[in-house]
Amino acid sequence: MELxxxxxxxxxxxHHYKRWEDNGFFAPEINQDPNAASFSIVIPPPNVTGxxxxxxxxxxxxxxxxxxxxxxQGYRTLWLPGTDHAGISVQRxxxxxxxxxxxxxxxIGREEFIARAWKWKEQYGDTIxxxxxxxxxxxxxxxxxxxxxxxxxxxxxxxxCTLYEQGWIYRGLRIxxxxxxxxxxxxxxxxKEETKKDGKLWxxxxxxxxxxxxxxxxxxxxxxMLGDTAVAVNPSDExxxxxVGKSIDLPLTGRQIAIVADEYVDAEFGTGAxxxxxxHDPNDYQIGQRHDLEQLxxxxxxxxxxxAAGRDFEGLDRFKAREKVVERFESLGLLEKIDxxxxxxxxxxxxxxxxEPILSEQWFVKMDEMRDMALELIRDKGVxxxxxxxxxxxxxxxxxxxxxxxxxxRQLWWGHQIPAWxxxxxxxFVARSEEEAREKAGSDELTRDPDxxxxxxxxxxxxxxxxxxxxxxxxxxDLEAFLPTDVLVTGRDIIFLWVSRMIMLxxxxxxxxxxxxxxxxxxxxxxxxxxxxKSRNNGVDPLEMFDKFGVDATRIYLxxxxxxxxxxxxxxxxxxxxxxxxxxxxATRFCLLNADEASVxxxxxxxxxxxxxxxxxxxxxxxxxxxxxxxxxxxEFHTAVSLLYHFFWDDLCDWYIExxxxxxxxxxxxxxTRIVTIIEQALRMLHPFMxxxxxxxxxxxxxxxxxxxxxxYSSAEGTIMLADFPxxxxxxxxxxxxxxxxxxIDLIKKVRNIRAEMTISPSIKFxxxxxxxxxxxxxxxxxxxxxxxxxxxxxLIISDVLAAPKASAKAVTNEARIAISxxxxxxxxxxxxxxxxxxGKLTEEKARLEGQLGNSNFVEKAPKEKVTALRERASELxxxxxxxxxxxxxxx
RNA sequence: GCCGUCUUAGCUCAGCGGUAGAGCACUCGCUUCACACGCGAUAGGUCAGAAGUUCAAAUCUUCUAGACGGCACCA
Numbered sequence: 026m027e028l029x030x031x032x033x034x035x036x037x038x039x040h041h042y043k044r045w046e047d048n049g050f051f052a053p054e055i056n057q058d059p060n061a062a063s064f065s066i067v068i069p070p071p072n073v074t075g076x077x078x079x080x081x082x083x084x085x086x087x088x089x090x091x092x093x094x095x096x097x098q099g100y101r102t103l104w105l106p107g108t109d110h111a112g113i114s115v116q117r118x119x120x121x122x123x124x125x126x127x128x129x130x131x132x133i134g135r136e137e138f139i140a141r142a143w144k145w146k147e148q149y150g151d152t153i154x155x156x157x158x159x160x161x162x163x164x165x166x167x168x169x170x171x172x173x174x175x176x177x178x179x180x181x182x183x184x185x186c187t188l189y190e191q192g193w194i195y196r197g198l199r200i201x202x203x204x205x206x207x208x209x210x211x212x213x214x215x216x217k218e219e220t221k222k223d224g225k226l227w228x229x230x231x232x233x234x235x236x237x238x239x240x241x242x243x244x245x246x247x248x249x250m251l252g253d254t255a256v257a258v259n260p261s262d263e264x265x266x267x268x269v270g271k272s273i274d275l276p277l278t279g280r281q282i283a284i285v286a287d288e289y290v291d292a293e294f295g296t297g298a299x300x301x302x303x304x305h306d307p308n309d310y311q312i313g314q315r316h317d318l319e320q321l322x323x324x325x326x327x328x329x330x331x332x333a334a335g336r337d338f339e340g341l342d343r344f345k346a347r348e349k350v351v352e353r354f355e356s357l358g359l360l361e362k363i364d365x366x367x368x369x370x371x372x373x374x375x376x377x378x379x380x381e382p383i384l385s386e387q388w389f390v391k392m393d394e395m396r397d398m399a400l401e402l403i404r405d406k407g408v409x410x411x412x413x414x415x416x417x418x419x420x421x422x423x424x425x426x427x428x429x430x431x432x433x434x435r436q437l438w439w440g441h442q443i444p445a446w447x448x449x450x451x452x453x454f455v456a457r458s459e460e461e462a463r464e465k466a467g468s469d470e471l472t473r474d475p476d477x478x479x480x481x482x483x484x485x486x487x488x489x490x491x492x493x494x495x496x497x498x499x500x501x502x503d504l505e506a507f508l509p510t511d512v513l514v515t516g517r518d519i520i521f522l523w524v525s526r527m528i529m530l531x532x533x534x535x536x537x538x539x540x541x542x543x544x545x546x547x548x549x550x551x552x553x554x555x556x557x558x559k560s561r562n563n564g565v566d567p568l569e570m571f572d573k574f575g576v577d578a579t580r581i582y583l584x585x586x587x588x589x590x591x592x593x594x595x596x597x598x599x600x601x602x603x604x605x606x607x608x609x610x611x612a613t614r615f616c617l618l619n620a621d622e623a624s625v626x627x628x629x630x631x632x633x634x635x636x637x638x639x640x641x642x643x644x645x646x647x648x649x650x651x652x653x654x655x656x657x658x659x660x661e662f663h664t665a666v667s668l669l670y671h672f673f674w675d676d677l678c679d680w681y682i683e684x685x686x687x688x689x690x691x692x693x694x695x696x697x698t699r700i701v702t703i704i705e706q707a708l709r710m711l712h713p714f715m716x717x718x719x720x721x722x723x724x725x726x727x728x729x730x731x732x733x734x735x736x737x738y739s740s741a742e743g744t745i746m747l748a749d750f751p752x753x754x755x756x757x758x759x760x761x762x763x764x765x766x767x768x769x770i771d772l773i774k775k776v777r778n779i780r781a782e783m784t785i786s787p788s789i790k791f792x793x794x795x796x797x798x799x800x801x802x803x804x805x806x807x808x809x810x811x812x813x814x815x816x817x818x819x820x821l822i823i824s825d826v827l828a829a830p831k832a833s834a835k836a837v838t839n840e841a842r843i844a845i846s847x848x849x850x851x852x853x854x855x856x857x858x859x860x861x862x863x864x865g866k867l868t869e870e871k872a873r874l875e876g877q878l879g880n881s882n883f884v885e886k887a888p889k890e891k892v893t894a895l896r897e898r899a900s901e902l903x904x905x906x907x908x909x910x911x912x913x914x915x916x917x
Numbered sequence: 918g919c920c921g922u923c924u925u926a927g928c929u930c931a932g933c934g935g936u937a938g939a940g941c942a943c944u945c946g947c948u949u950c951a952c953a954c955g956c957g958a959u960a961g962g963u964c965a966g967a968a969g970u971u972c973a974a975a976u977c978u979u980c981u982a983g984a985c986g987g988c989a990c991c992a
Contacts, residue, residue: 299992604954615951781958882972
């Protein structure tokens with residue numbers, strides 16, 4: 026078998042995915058074991074307008090690792106893919122598209138608009154799903170879902186109606202977050218804070234009616250004064266007590282407003298007098314409620330001032346209006362002063378427009394009942410279990426405790442239109458269909474509420490709507506098999522927005538948990554240490570990384586990031602794993618060079634009397650498998666990667682294959698069979714991380730096929746992705762072999778060290794003298810050929826006492842005293858320095874140990890095995906130091 | 918304001934109560950018949966600072982400094 030000289034990721038990526046998909050390997054139905062337990066993950070549905078970014082690549086990698094791992098273990102495994110309809114984003118795309126055609130949404134009408142949106146979705150909505158195929162994601166495409174699929178939409182209607190009927194959903198006039206650009210309301214979670222250091226605080230003088238005096242109020246939004254309907258002061262504020270009950274002649278408006286006393290006002294802050302604009306500020310709204318104040322709306326939905334703002338201001342943008350109000354106050358002599366003031370502005374998460382708090386009639390969900398259910402789950406049962414637990418469990422719990430009503434209506438056309446109808450008197454009828462609404466209303470003249478629901482309302486149902494629940498159908502085989510899902514892998518930015526809501530809605534409507542575990546990934550930052558973003562232009566495209574380093578390298582690099590940790594992007598690190606892939610490729614290639622009659626054969630590893638290296642690698646392999654399964658079980662992907670990396674590179678390549686080189690090149694078929702068997706098993710444990718490379722190599726190994734499959738997949742066509750995942754057998758961990766191999770490795774390393782330090786050319790082959798105990802001598806004798814090979818020596822002389830010429834370099838290990846004859850090569854000064862250096866290091870360690878052992882508190886209180894271990898180490902050090910010292914003395 | 922995280926080798930990061938680790942970069946040496954995307958060998962850290970708990974602290978506690986995150990408030 027002849028393999029190419031270097032691994033070409035592209036070639037492997039091209040055909041394997043198609044074969045896996047076409048053969049149905051990703052679907053749970055591939056599992057033929059009727060008793061198989063289920064394992065399921067639902068994907069956090071990416072936005073249909075999106076394309077793959079590094080955050081997706083990271084999350085998808087972890088989900089795929091888990092899915093492939095569980096599938097190989099024989100679970101009936103489902104990773105369900107899909108996308109969400111992204112209300113605002115799609116809406117914006119269509120509006121832009123129309124604008125370039127010189128049209129507006131109103132001109133074409135709702136129906137045409139939605140038709141265009143669907144067309145857009147058909148055309149571009151698959152970008153991300155195609156990119157997922159490139160990633161190697163083993164999702165079941167036959168179960169792909171979209172939040173606006175008919176069944177998922179029915180689920181939305183059902184949930185809305187049920188919550189309404191139970192009194193959890195209501196329609197009300199509240200101060201909401203309004204985005205004047207998108208012309209829709211936003212939930213609190215879709216609003217972000219932006220600090221502006223160059224903000225201002227304007228002090229406006231309001232004339233007190235009939236007094237000739239003024240009362241100064243401070244504001245950051247002067248234009249809202251046009252909607253003022255009161256001024257409030259604290260009731261216990263002596264300065265203003267006499268003013269309560271009097272009126273203000275509100276400038277620029279000709280209106281007279283009251284001065285009221287309200288506890289909300291902080292007498293210490295500003296002037297102690299607050300202008301009250303109930304229709305444009307949440308706190309003012311509350312004051313207005315308490316004092317029965319008029320709610321005067323002075324703005325339109327696009328952020329311009331409306332008729333109520335007065336003729337001079339009508340039609341002006343809110344910021345222009347602000348300037349004009351300030352100018353007017355100044356010319357009236359009513360502007361007291363302007364202070365610099367750092368303000369935090371609420372901005373729309375998506376378009377960064379300053380959000381306007383505005384009085385508006387919207388639909389809300391009262392979260393009390395669901396919140397309590399979720400709190401009970403996390404507090405009493407610890408569900409979901411967050412990985413990492415700190416800080417997410419606490420943050421999540423605290424958020425739930427302070428949960429407010431959720432604004433769910435959006436002034437958009439693209440999405441799930443609210444199933445509510447109004448009769449001509451404005452009475453509302455919530456119903457699952459228009460027919461039902463007509464029945465309830467007893468009228469045919471109904472108008473449907475034009476608004477749609479928040480996209481997160483539908484994605485909140487994702488854990489069960491995707492399995493067929495839609496209100497009519499509440500029991501399906503998939504719900505039974507796959508809900509609760511096992512784990513959710515997602516970013517921390519949507520824990521509140523999505524994860525928490527899914528937990529609550531799933532519990533409420535199915536009585537089940539949405540998932541047991543939540544793996545929270547960190548953020549992949551740009552090279553500058555800031556989150557990747559278009560505006561910073563510091564993004565790294567996963568597809569470019571796939572092209573440059575291969576999908577597998579990118580995947581295993583992403584998996585190597587500690588769970589939940591942020592990481593600064595660095596190409597060099599992927600390169601490490603590109604090199605890793607190539608290393609594995611070449612190791613396999615080498616082992617197959619002369620292995621024409623070898624074949625994967627599990628029994629070959631269990632034979633008695635195997636050489637040390639074989640017993641050792643089997644032990645290392647099994648230990649790695651055990652540790653790997655433990656790490657994955659705890660979602661410690663980075664530990665898993667490190668185990669794999671070190672097993673393949675250090676144990677397998679640097680030692681085992683190097684030790685076996687002669688056997689491989691000479692065509693020893695028994696040895697090759699063992700090597701091939703070990704590689705095959707190792708590839709299996711690597712497969713979840715590097716699916717393409719491992720499949721490519723596995724297919725080339727002699728003797729691979731469906732016979733190696735987990736029993737659940739015995740009838741499927743041969744593929745590593747259905748092979749049995751190695752569990753590691755404790756019985757195959759061979760302590761003696763590890764210890765003996767350790768002695769051999771230590772010896773070889775010391776000899777190499779001498780060669781390097783004494784700058785002896787690798788081409789010079791010298792004689793190694795060693796002295797060791799009788800049992801250790803046996804070990805060295807048995808491995809003479811290997812030692813000579815790896816130490817690049819020509820002769821090994823083993824005896825009870827070290828007999829070496831004076832012109833030699835010396836070293837010691839725990840098991841051996843070593844001398845290299847260097848007749849004509851040795852530099853005595855160098856050798857002296859080398860020995861002194863080593864003695865120095867060991868003496869330092871010895872001093873530390875003696876300090877500890879001399880401490881009676883330590884000896885009394887520390888665990889006995891600790892003390893014993895230190896004593897042993899101390900005596901080893903003693904022996905080594907004195908041997909080195911003897912060597913040094915002989916040189917002087 | 919409240920809650921929380923981070924600060925470890927030049928860089929990017931693991932480790933989180935028992936002798937400081939990895940990859941990359943650096944230094945030295947290698948056309949050693951799989952791999953230079955490689956091989957071998959070094960060097961490099963008072964684990965941000967201070968105090969405390971402990972026989973033992975990078976690891977636990979408290980404080981300080983710097984970086985950052987979430988929530989609340991913002992006239």
